[in-house]
Amino acid sequence: MHIDPLRAVTSxxxxxxxxxILSVIVLMSVLAxxxxxxxxxxxxxxxxxxxxxSHPLGTDSVGQDxxxxxxxxxxxxxxxxxxxxxxxxxxSFLVGASSALIGGLYESFWMRFVDAMSSIxxxxxxxxxxxxxxxxxxxMILLISILSWPGGARIIRSQVLSLKxxxxxxxxRTFGASWGHILKSHIAPxxxxxxxxxxxxxxxxxxxxxxxxxxxGVSDPMIISWGKMMQQALEFxxxxxWKWWLLPTGLALSLTLVGxxxxxxxxxxxxxxxxxxxxxxxxGEKC
Amino acid sequence: xxNERFGGASIINYAIALATIFSLxxxxxxxxxxxxxxxxxxxxxxxxxxxxxxxxxxxQFALDKTxxxxxxxxxxxxxxxxxxxxYYYRDQVTTVIMGALPWTVLLTTTALALxxxxxxxxxxxxxxxxxxxLDSGLVALLMFxxxxxxxxMGILMLLIFGxxxxxxxxxxxxxxxxxxxxxDYFLDLLHHxxxxxxxxxxxxxxxxxxxxxxxxxxxxxxxxxLTARSIGSSEFAVKYAHTGRNSLLPVVTETGMRIPHLxxxxxxxxxxxxxxxxxxxxxxxxxxxxxPLLQGILLLVTVLVLTVNLAVDILYRKLDPRVRYAH
Numbered sequence: 236m237h238i239d240p241l242r243a244v245t246s247x248x249x250x251x252x253x254x255x256i257l258s259v260i261v262l263m264s265v266l267a268x269x270x271x272x273x274x275x276x277x278x279x280x281x282x283x284x285x286x287x288x289s290h291p292l293g294t295d296s297v298g299q300d301x302x303x304x305x306x307x308x309x310x311x312x313x314x315x316x317x318x319x320x321x322x323x324x325x326x327s328f329l330v331g332a333s334s335a336l337i338g339g340l341y342e343s344f345w346m347r348f349v350d351a352m353s354s355i356x357x358x359x360x361x362x363x364x365x366x367x368x369x370x371x372x373x374x375m376i377l378l379i380s381i382l383s384w385p386g387g388a389r390i391i392r393s394q395v396l397s398l399k400x401x402x403x404x405x406x407x408r409t410f411g412a413s414w415g416h417i418l419k420s421h422i423a424p425x426x427x428x429x430x431x432x433x434x435x436x437x438x439x440x441x442x443x444x445x446x447x448x449x450x451x452g453v454s455d456p457m458i459i460s461w462g463k464m465m466q467q468a469l470e471f472x473x474x475x476x477w478k479w480w481l482l483p484t485g486l487a488l489s490l491t492l493v494g495x496x497x498x499x500x501x502x503x504x505x506x507x508x509x510x511x512x513x514x515x516x517x518x519g520e521k522c
Numbered sequence: 523x524x525n526e527r528f529g530g531a532s533i534i535n536y537a538i539a540l541a542t543i544f545s546l547x548x549x550x551x552x553x554x555x556x557x558x559x560x561x562x563x564x565x566x567x568x569x570x571x572x573x574x575x576x577x578x579x580x581x582q583f584a585l586d587k588t589x590x591x592x593x594x595x596x597x598x599x600x601x602x603x604x605x606x607x608x609y610y611y612r613d614q615v616t617t618v619i620m621g622a623l624p625w626t627v628l629l630t631t632t633a634l635a636l637x638x639x640x641x642x643x644x645x646x647x648x649x650x651x652x653x654x655x656l657d658s659g660l661v662a663l664l665m666f667x668x669x670x671x672x673x674x675m676g677i678l679m680l681l682i683f684g685x686x687x688x689x690x691x692x693x694x695x696x697x698x699x700x701x702x703x704x705x706d707y708f709l710d711l712l713h714h715x716x717x718x719x720x721x722x723x724x725x726x727x728x729x730x731x732x733x734x735x736x737x738x739x740x741x742x743x744x745x746x747x748l749t750a751r752s753i754g755s756s757e758f759a760v761k762y763a764h765t766g767r768n769s770l771l772p773v774v775t776e777t778g779m780r781i782p783h784l785x786x787x788x789x790x791x792x793x794x795x796x797x798x799x800x801x802x803x804x805x806x807x808x809x810x811x812x813x814p815l816l817q818g819i820l821l822l823v824t825v826l827v828l829t830v831n832l833a834v835d836i837l838y839r840k841l842d843p844r845v846r847y848a849h
Contacts, residue, residue: 249665351538356782356827360546363820366808367550443671447790450673451808469677469794472685472692482681485674493669500665 247505253497256490264309273300275307275459283476292479295464296471301480305487308461311372312442312491318376319383319441320434326384327433331391332422335399336414346392349385357382361444365453372458375448379441387433394429398422432502439495446488461488532835536828543824547817548596552589559585562813563609605821606814610806615818619800623822625695626799630781630788632715633722638777641727645734645773646766652739660731668728673790676721680794683717690717693796718795726784733776737769771841778834782827789823 245251263270272289273279282298284290292301330349334342360382364370370378398404404421448454449462456463461484468481551562559579580586584595599606605615644664648657667675684692691697695714702710741747742765750764792801800819807816
């Protein structure tokens with residue numbers, strides 16, 4: 236059965252809400268230099284100043300413009316989300332599809348590997364490694380991707396296994412098509428919606444992990460991260476600053492996650508007629 | 523199709539997973555540039571360290587010997603239940619962790635129990651009114667809440683009910699030095715528990731709710747429900763005794779599978795509320811770079827997660843005989 240993920244998403248109110256939320260975040264990050272007067276690391280000369288015309292969200296404990304940091308934080312979030320989504324889903328696809336097509340010892344090896352890796356919550360390994368190496372953005376993206384792909388590989392493997400027994404694939408094989416050709420022109424298009432759903436799940440896991448590491452203070456201090464901003468702001472809840480520092484940052488992070496969650500849910504609902512949302516067990520996020 | 527997840531293979535998987543964490547714990551400090559003792563104990567610890575202690579520790583970790591000897595020393599230490607010494611708390615890591623663990627257990631079990639009960643009841647009510655306002659409203663609301671990262675839900679609770687309204691305490695598990703006993707102590711405990719538990723429940727309840735609701739929806743057309751209706755069972759009995767009881771199986775397994783997720787989120791919630799469990803301990807360990815403590819905590823969480831997963835695997839097979847034949 237072909238499912239057009241685009242149609243499923245554009246005809247569903249839930250998904251449209253999610254898309255609308257994400258578009259705002261994307262706009263924030265793209266237009267960041269236009270929407271603010273100050274670079275995110277610029278020292279404005281006054282700390283804890285309340286919202287004003289020049290500082291829409293005031294300044295933080297080290298005198299940086301919070302609105303600027305919020306905008307540039309969106310860039311970090313989206314960069315991590317997109318990179319991890321692409322990298323991790325590619326890895327899942329590579330391992331999952333090749334396992335299903337090659338089979339044998341190769342398949343057993345990878346599936347055992349995948350099972351063992353999915354038994355540990357990725358965030359535990361992430362905290363452990365990050366505590367020692369304080370990863371920068373690049374390393375963080377790589378780490379999250381390495382920890383995220385196994386769950387998806389198993390799903391793709393079982394899909395490819397069932398796809399390769401389908402009629403048209405069978406027909407193609409009788410005409411002498413190579414596995415490479417079959418993978419490219421018959422299996423990959425069928426997997427489209429599944430891969431999209433997987434990328435969304437990977438993206439939302441990545442957003443949570445990046446923010447979580449920032450919140451725990453174990454990522455590179457140079458990264459402008461919403462999680463890091465929340466960790467800093469949480470120390471000053473006895474002042475009024477939380478209203479324009481902690482709250483907007485947390486809301487931005489939550490809305491990004493909620494947006495991804497809505498799109499993912501409507502995609503998964505479109506693919507699974509029984510409407511059973513299932514998430515990979517034991518990790519940081521919900522969707 | 524053969525499924526390797528169940529049966530003996532899963533135990534091997536858990537063993538591999540555990541071995542991975544052990545190896546990371548062993549390898550990471552030794553991969554760091556500079557003196558491995560610095561990496562194992564953190565720079566701050568070495569300030570307070572005397573030459574004799576340093577010599578003793580180098581001997582204990584076999585740091586002057588080969589990697590093989592170091593690995594043996596590490597494994598022997600683990601087998602003795604020795605997770606090292608926390609210089610920050612000046613105590614054995616095991617002792618420090620065991621002091622904090624009960625608070626985390628209290629928090630997670632309370633939240634899990636409440637979220638499951640509330641989720642099941644709401645799920646049955648919404649599922650039996652499929653498509654009505656209550657149903658679609660609850661689905662939208664709980665999905666919205668479920669998308670929130672738990673630590674921000676905690677922060678919201680803290681800001682609204684703690685900071686702004688002042689209804690609940692901002693931190694801790696009991697009022698310090700209040701000398702409360704008996705009922706007063708219990709009430710004080712509850713008062714501190716309310717906000718963190720509410721935050722956890724609000725995010726958690728969505729999953730149980732959706733699973734229950736979807737199972738109930740798929741069950742409403744079944745023959746045994748029609749039978750129950752036709753023999754004149756009350757609406758309440760149809761909803762809870764017939765539909766509800768039969769939809770418990772997916773709820774039980776889903777709840778089991780959610781425990782690791784809950785445990786990790788609790789760590790973050792504890793940091794938000796300064797609740798003295800292992801999450802706050804983890805934060806202190808990260809902040810003060812107390813690496814032995816950090817490794818001990820993450821090892822404990824891994825063991826807990828793997829144990830829960832294994833238990834759920836076994837329970838699942840026991841609860842639903844179909845699983846044994848299906849795979």
